[in-house]
Amino acid sequence: MIIVMKKGAGKEALAEVKKRIRELGYKAHVIHGESRDVIGAIGDERGKAILQSLESMPHVEAVVPILRPYKLASREIKPEPSVFELAPGVSIGGKELLVMAGPCSVEGESQLLETARAVKAAGAKILRGGAFKPRTSPYAFQGLEEEGLKLLAAAREVTGLPIVTEVVNPRDVDLVARYADVLQVGARNVQNFPLLRLLGQQNKPVLLKRGMSTTIQEFLMSAEYILSEGNQRVVLCERGIRTFETATRNTLDLSAVPVLKEQTHLPVVIDPSHSTGHASLVPAMCYAAVAAGCDGLLVEVHNDPETASCDGPQSLTPEDFSAVMEKLRRFAAAADRSL
Template identity: 75%
Template sequence: MIIVMKAGATKKERDEVLKRIRELGYKPHVIHGSTRDVIGAIGDERGKAVLQKVESMHGVENVLPILQPYKLASKELKKEASLVRVNDQVCIGGQQLIVMAGPCSVESEEQIIESAIAVKAAGAQMLRGGAFKPRTSPYSFQGMEEEGLKLLAKAREVTGLPFVTEVINPETAELVAEYSDMLQIGARNAQNFALLKKVGQLKRPVLLKRGMSMTIQEFLMSAEYIMSEGNQSVILCERGIRTFETATRNTLDLSAIPVLKGKTHLPVVIDPSHGTGNHHYVAPMCYAAVAAGADGLMVEVHPDPENASSDGAQSLKPVKFAAMMEKLKLFAAAAGRTL
């Protein structure tokens, strides 16, 4: 349910409402608006009628049901677009288009630092790189793990770029959070509910990738798992879904951008590298994603993709990435964004 406070309601009145919501067995989530506060009361759907009693309390304007199954992620609770801040350096969801770029996997100190310097020079605001890699084959490169996190931290020290990296299980989530600026939940873990709950308890923004066979509603319900644990800093990432098409690695669902924008206040980022699996298609899909309203892009860039440990075929060389970023400025301007 949504409890809408009156304009000018006092802090004491709001605190009394919060206390009553908890007494009724629900968890309150306060959204501070420009003129009034809105409180989302989240809990067991079966007994939500008892929350109607809150409407008689001082400072309450009205109590409304949230119709969507995803409560905290829904635009019914928060109509304005959410801004997710990363270390007070980067703001995702605002006018500026945010680009996260770097290699699929951290392979060496030289490789990750060279990549970080190159993507920063081209205009990227964040570094991406995998230290823990969930792979389809148990014989494939699984990542450098904590050593990879240390190298990402060193690249951040050299360039000043905050970085996002993947967390693959609840047991290592706190370790990854110690080093990283933003946590990534990959497509294979998008419905790993134990992991979603764990990152929801950590004080790091979360980039949640859409599972390869997930519907939009399932995607938003996964975001709800994170938010219900107290972490409201969630970014949604469309990275392609599995279809019958074999010309590309996945089918990049750009229609998900306007659909998500109509359903949720959370920022939406596009990963055209995994979405297509081919470096030739990455730049066109970046341009199209910006035109469709994406808040950011996640692009794989590698100084030597021919010898990459993973996903070399979809990685741009630094010179190609720089050229794409120059052209991207035109698309960003046409969409009313800055880069």
């Protein structure tokens, strides 16, 4: 249910309604609007009719049912797009497109620093890099783990770029959160619900990737796990889905961008690297993603893709990334965005 507060209702009135919601056995999630606040009362659907009694409270204007199964992610509770900081001075969801770039995996200090300096010079605002790598084969490179996190933190000190990196195991959430600015959930973990709940308890933004066989509703329900634990800073990432097509690594579902924009207030970014699997296809997908209405891009860049321990064929060189960013500015302007 959505509890719509009357215009001008103060903090004391808000606290009183929140207290009553909790007494009725529901969680209260406050969404601050421009002219009034609304409260999402989340809990057991079977007894939600009892929440209608809140309409008798003096500062409550209306109690409205949320029809979508994902409550806090829905535009029913927050009609306007969410805009929030991922790190000090770095926001997502507004007019400015956010580009996150870097290597698939952290391999060493020189590799990471060279790439970080290059992506910053080209205009990227966040450095991406994997310290923990979930791989299909147990014999493939699994990442440098905490040593990789330390290298990412060192690169942040040198370049000033905030870092986004993946959390693979629930037991590593606190460890990764000590180093990272943004916590990433990979496609394989999109329905790892214990992990999602733990991330919802962190005071760090979460970049949630869509699973390779996940429907949009399932994707948003996964976001709901994070939101329901109190973490409102969730970014959705479309990274391609599995189809019968073999020409690309995955099939980039660009239609997911306008669909998500219609159904949720959360920001949406595109990963053109994992979706295509080929560096030559990445630029076109970057431009198309901006035209589709995305809020940002997650691009793999490696200083020497031929020697990369992970996903070299889909990684842009620093020179190619710089050229993409230059052209991307024109596409952004055409879409009434900036870069």
